[in-house]
Amino acid sequence: MLVRRLTTLRQVRLSSSIANHEPAGPSVKTPLPGPNEQALRKRMDNHFQTISMNMFVDFEKSFGNYMVDIDGNAFLDVYQQISTLPLGYNHPELVEFARSDPMITSTVSRAALGAFPRSDFPDAIEKALVSIAPKGLKNCQTMLCGASANEHAIKQAFIWYQTQKRGGKAPDDEYLTSCMEQKLPGTPNLTVLGFQGGYHGRTMATLSVTRCKTYQKVDIPAFQWPIAKYPRYKYPLAENKAYNDAQDKECLEDVELKIKEQKEKGHDVAVVIAEPIQSEGGDKYCSPQFAQGLRDITQKNGIVFLVDEVQTGGGATGDFWCHTHWNLSTPPDIVTFSKRMLTGGYYYADHLRMTEGMRIFNTWVGDPAKLLLLTKVVEIIKRDHLLEKNREVGKHFQSELSKLAAHHPNLLSTPRGMNTFAAIDLPNTEMQGKFTKACHLNGLHVERCGAQSLRFRPSLVYEKKHADLTIELLDKTAKQFEK
Amino acid sequence: MLVRRLTTLRQVRLSSSIANHEPAGPSVKTPLPGPNEQALRKRMDNHFQTISMNMFVDFEKSFGNYMVDIDGNAFLDVYQQISTLPLGYNHPELVEFARSDPMITSTVSRAALGAFPRSDFPDAIEKALVSIAPKGLKNCQTMLCGASANEHAIKQAFIWYQTQKRGGKAPDDEYLTSCMEQKLPGTPNLTVLGFQGGYHGRTMATLSVTRCKTYQKVDIPAFQWPIAKYPRYKYPLAENKAYNDAQDKECLEDVELKIKEQKEKGHDVAVVIAEPIQSEGGDKYCSPQFAQGLRDITQKNGIVFLVDEVQTGGGATGDFWCHTHWNLSTPPDIVTFSKRMLTGGYYYADHLRMTEGMRIFNTWVGDPAKLLLLTKVVEIIKRDHLLEKNREVGKHFQSELSKLAAHHPNLLSTPRGMNTFAAIDLPNTEMQGKFTKACHLNGLHVERCGAQSLRFRPSLVYEKKHADLTIELLDKTAKQFEK
CATH class of the missing domain: 3.90.1150.10 (Aspartate Aminotransferase, domain 1)
Incomplete structure (x- = not known):
């Protein structure tokens, strides 16, 4: 039928x-x-x-x-x-496209994209991801879902952070030996700073920076990573400017405090992870000036600023990327995506490119059928001015x-x-x-x-x-x- | 063409x-x-x-x-x-099947299987998963990949472990409040015991019980979970029986020691995770008696025995499940899968069924197109006696x-x-x-x-x-x- x-x-x-x-x-x-x-x-x-x-x-x-x-x-x-x-x-156009040969072979003979990509993979990356990349971020990495996007984006940030500490050098024998015993310096005490009300996924690391619902967290061990306050504005915004500005100030001060506290413990914050709109958390917004404050703090402290656009990205808010309206002075270091992007993944800045292979890797590294389907979705969105x-x-x-x-x-x-x-x-x-x-x-x-x-x-x-x-x-x- | x-x-x-x-x-x-x-x-x-x-x-x-x-x-x-x-x-038969309406709609209108499953989902579960379930395990949960299968399987084990501690009760207010601050009792100090040479995925929790390659682990923070010795046999097996038996004994003693050490620290081992063959680790085998020893130790201590069949499962070793040849006295509590099963996921024992919803959950909880394709794969394997x-x-x-x-x-x-x-x-x-x-x-x-x-x-x-x-x-x- x-x-x-x-x-x-x-x-x-x-x-x-x-x-x-x-x-x-x-x-x-x-x-x-x-x-x-x-x-x-x-x-x-x-x-x-x-x-x-x-x-x-x-x-x-x-x-x-x-x-x-x-x-x-x-x-x-x-x-x-x-x-x-x-x-x-x-x-209807996606139904037709799903019947095309590349979609069928992608489905039946799924490529392990990290090791043996399809010959049309570079083209698909360009059409589906690069053509709609957030300003300033031209590198991308596919993953399977939002949680795996955040997991691997955080890992890539950790790798960069430690590489910086080593003056740009690859890990030496001391690092390689100690990491297999999960000891310093190979296994660092780095932390990720999240926010009250934030949601970043259901894997154990992403849950550690999630503070959304109790049923998501109870009974599950967690990394002891810091959590800062996220603005809680009064509406209508225009009528509550003074209160809301004070919220921004208070929350940014809390971020700086938490970073300082961690540093004193020897647990450097390597990543700040934030949603442009806390979506699972109840559609809590933050202002462009709060976001710019985060960008300034992260830059000053050499911290990776990761914007989680899993729910807000891919056109959900009327732009391909919700954080666009922040008009940041410099782009975030990483933007993660999934959901209506069909494939999980992330964009990242040039300085996060790695020099050693196999460090960000898994069996499938995404799904070719999802990425190909996204090329068609992006084509339709652009063509029809959606x-x-x-x-x-x-x-x-x-x-x-x-x-x-x-x-x-x-x-x-x-x-x-x-x-x-x-x-x-x-x-x-x-x-x-x-x-x-x-x-x-x-x-x-x-x-x-x-x-x-x-x-x-x-x-x-x-x-x-x-x-x-x-x-x-x-x-x-x-x-x-x-x- | x-x-x-x-x-x-x-x-x-x-x-x-x-x-x-x-x-x-x-x-x-x-x-x-x-x-x-x-x-x-x-x-x-x-x-x-x-x-x-x-x-x-x-x-x-x-x-x-x-x-x-x-x-x-x-x-x-x-x-x-x-x-x-x-x-x-x-x-060829999978290519034909991939063009069928259920596969096309699954691809174009992907169901969020945890919340809004397809009407053919129960049938697909029965055909693709239940019909080949390991003996004694009739419950299953789909996920996207091997790492997410292990992450959520471990979480479900933690939930069971804590529920047991509470005498079967759901978490009360003290648990629910403390988990949002990541404090006891809501956020427990439970641990997972893994093995030297083991590989369970590239997310941060699964990496914490992985001891395979340095490039997988270096620079990445980890849960301080215990690691025990896994047998290292001499070949040919038949000519080295005494040595290999001693290996089994030594490794099982190490498992018991590690469980005891954790208990003394107040960090109960809630899960033992093991591969039937350490595959990424270099195809290291363990004997049926070692596996039976693990089963005995886990049962004695009320620990969940999780067998990771991500690489060995789905027919790779000539059986649907490699651990079948162990002939365990009682089945493992959980068996995880992915790779040639096309979908990630896990089987689990009845006692691990949960009484509260939304605790094991994420956006997609797998992929309907992969599960449907697996129904056809299983049909062909059986029909053609593969x-x-x-x-x-x-x-x-x-x-x-x-x-x-x-x-x-x-x-x-x-x-x-x-x-x-x-x-x-x-x-x-x-x-x-x-x-x-x-x-x-x-x-x-x-x-x-x-x-x-x-x-x-x-x-x-x-x-x-x-x-x-x-x-x-x-x-x-x-x-x-x-x-």
Whole structure:
């Protein structure tokens, strides 16, 4: 069925195709979870725990901005899996591209990209990654996901830091011998500085600089790496300038203090890792001046400034890279990505290039099929001016979200965002859960972040009519709570 | 071109197709690296460092046991990327399957499997994973790669260990509060015990129990987790029984000592992680009695026994799981996998099932396209009796490898292996490098492991004639060194 349907779409321009082939609108006909959902979940749970799952999706019927579950319920999906679909479900051009020979051989005979890359790998790197690289960063490294991107980016920063300490020299015998016993100097006491509320992944090192949810951290041993305060602004920003400026100052002072404390312990901070928007943490923003402060502090102390754009990158905020709007005096040293970039990886500055091989390496070093698919995604985004269109839709969405909050002042507050990357707050965690569930029943698939926020992460095929429908469904849901 | 060629193959049975469509034999016509290789490497190095790479591969021309580089050189490939291709290059049935609708939608609209799995996910789990599960382990968890499999498997073990300590209870407020400050009791001092020579991945936690190569570890901070001795046998095994038995005893005593030392420090060992064959470490084997000893010690101490089958699993050794031949009195608690399983992940025992959601979780929790492809791989392996055939070929290969070593006693020693998963030693690291390069020039793509070994990791479409050709090329290479 999919074949027939999509084949007829091949000649259709994107702008019309989404409109023509999505369901007419959301429609939830069963209780949630529906009967098929319950039965299949029971079956799966015999072998694969279902306690964390949300719902089974019918990926053959999901299209554009609409996700269809296995009970036939259709949701307007402003979460797009976990903010991982850059162009919505089953984009016809991507479906066609996925059937091409390079995609098929990439899938069947997966290259170990670090050792035996495909002959089209350099071209794919140039098209998919270099062509949209953040200003000032022309080197890149692919990885499999956001956590592995952060793990290896941090490792590359550590290698640079230690190489600097050695005056640019490769590790000598003393280093090589001691590292196998995990002793100094081969195994250094270097640390990474993270932030309260930050999220960088679920591996043990990335969890050590994550301070988001308790269930992510409890019972898991961690590196004792320092954590500094991240700004907590009052909204609307313009009306709370003095308070917010003071937040920036206080947090930057805390960063400097933590760096000093670590140095005194002989545990140099080699990396500062920060998100432009703390996304899992509840869409907490930081100002350009705070970011510039971080850039200044890291530069002054010879520390690598790593900007984690796993959730904000790849066009999510109306730019390919959210940190662009900081207008930093010098670029970050590393920018990590994943999610709607399809492949994990990172960009890095020239001075971080390594002189010895095999130090940043693993079996697959990413996935060629994901990188190739990204070349097509980037081509479509550029050709169809999707970022420009997204900014138009985003401006409208932000304005409507503010009006919505004003209409429901006891329920909804602090509308905020960058274009369609947006959030709004509920009064507390309990209401956050209830409101999210009620939205689902009304056909809007939205998700939570932080302790009391709803997050919006639509793809780049989200148009004005989808934004209007989102607001309509939120309004309908809010009214149900106010009855 | 690929389309036409493979389309005509669709009806051909596997057993004949490989023979019919591979190149007639190896052929190296250019110096290595060849001119195309050098030019493309120069181009790629502008943006993606090439210091770790081996060669660019023409994946459209590679087939079965043969890898073709971008200079048109064809190699008999007994390494199969990094032991990651279960059925060789471009298996015709996998090519056909990759074009099916579920594979296409999985690729274009990738499910976040932990939250929004595909409707065919339970079926794929049953076919691809449960149907080949190690005896006694019926639960599974998908992940992206071997390192993330080990990371999350260890985390799940930690969660179980702490839950046991709490008498089965979920973490209370004291735990939840303290974990966000990385203090006791929420952030425990638990440790993982690894082995000298072991390899478990390149993330920082898995590196902490890795003791393989210095370049993997130097300059990278690590968890101070204990390391015990792993047996170092003398070969031939039968002639060195007393020595090897003493090795087992000494190493098991060391494990017990390390567990005791950690306990005294308040750093309980919660997990023992071991490979059935230390593969990156140089194909170092351990005996069934050593493994049974580990099982006994872990059971006695309430420690999770994690068997890392990332390199040995998925049919590499002639069984789906290498540890099967241990015939343990009770199964391991966890078995991790990746590489030729296409997807990362792990099997685990019932008692490790969790009662709270979202604790083992990340954005993608694997990759649906890889899991679906594995269903087809498993179907083909079973239908065509490829493990049984592999054991036949393996018996022959082991016998020929022993004869080869006997013919070149000054160059080659310690032939060993399980069926086609095999290794042989060179006199030292320098000769290991030179011999490997000479093999490449003779058209045999073989790779190194450990300080002085060559490893053989052919796929399951490796037949007797390929084994004979491998021996012939090794013999030819050895003779060049003996001139």
